[in-house]
Amino acid sequence: MIQRLMLLFMLVLTCTTMEASGQVPDTTYDKKLADSMGADEYGMKMYVLVLLKTGPNTVTDNVVRDSLFAGHMRNIGRLADAGKLVVAGPLKKNEKEYRGIFILNATGIAEANKLLDTDAAIRAKLLEAELYEWYGSAALPMYLPFYKKLEKRKM
Numbered sequence: 001m002i003q004r005l006m007l008l009f010m011l012v013l014t015c016t017t018m019e020a021s022g023q024v025p026d027t028t029y030d031k032k033l034a035d036s037m038g039a040d041e042y043g044m045k046m047y048v049l050v051l052l053k054t055g056p057n058t059v060t061d062n063v064v065r066d067s068l069f070a071g072h073m074r075n076i077g078r079l080a081d082a083g084k085l086v087v088a089g090p091l092k093k094n095e096k097e098y099r100g101i102f103i104l105n106a107t108g109i110a111e112a113n114k115l116l117d118t119d120a121a122i123r124a125k126l127l128e129a130e131l132y133e134w135y136g137s138a139a140l141p142m143y144l145p146f147y148k149k150l151e152k153r154k155m
Contacts, residue, residue, distance in 0.1 A: 034138065037142075044138055045136070045137075045138040046133055047086070047104060047134045047135075048112035048132070049102075049132045050102035050112065051101060051130040053128050067120075085104055085115075087102065099127060103136070103140065116131075
């Protein structure tokens with residue numbers, strides 16, 4: 001008896017949920033925001049994913065190497081401020097020598113390469129970049145203002 005009541009309850013709950021979800025209009029879509037972010041009908045857009053790996057050059061002079069990586073970090077901040085870099089971060093040490101990732105808000109590989117040419121560590125070949133077109137949420141750049149509220153140390 002209890003099993004039949006549970007089955008009946010589950011059936012009613014399922015039908016109610018299915019019926020309710022079909023009747024609720026979607027009032028969350030914001031066309032103006034979607035258009036401003038370059039979103040397609042799925043709320044997605046193309047970006048360029050950059051895998052940074054150890055480059056062919058090594059610099060033994062610590063002052064020069066530190067200066068190149070300081071330039072790399074300044075460039076990250078500049079590109080983020082310009083809305084061109086939406087994600088950046090290092091990777092844990094690994095056997096493929098991948099060092100970090102960028103997700104660039106670029107129109108394609110050609111624009112992404114121009115953006116990467118502004119990076120001191122990449123120009124000096126301390127880092128090497130692999131680029132891939134990547135389809136992700138158009139809302140991704142919206143997290144950047146929140147990141148600035150979380151960061152204690154300014155680069």
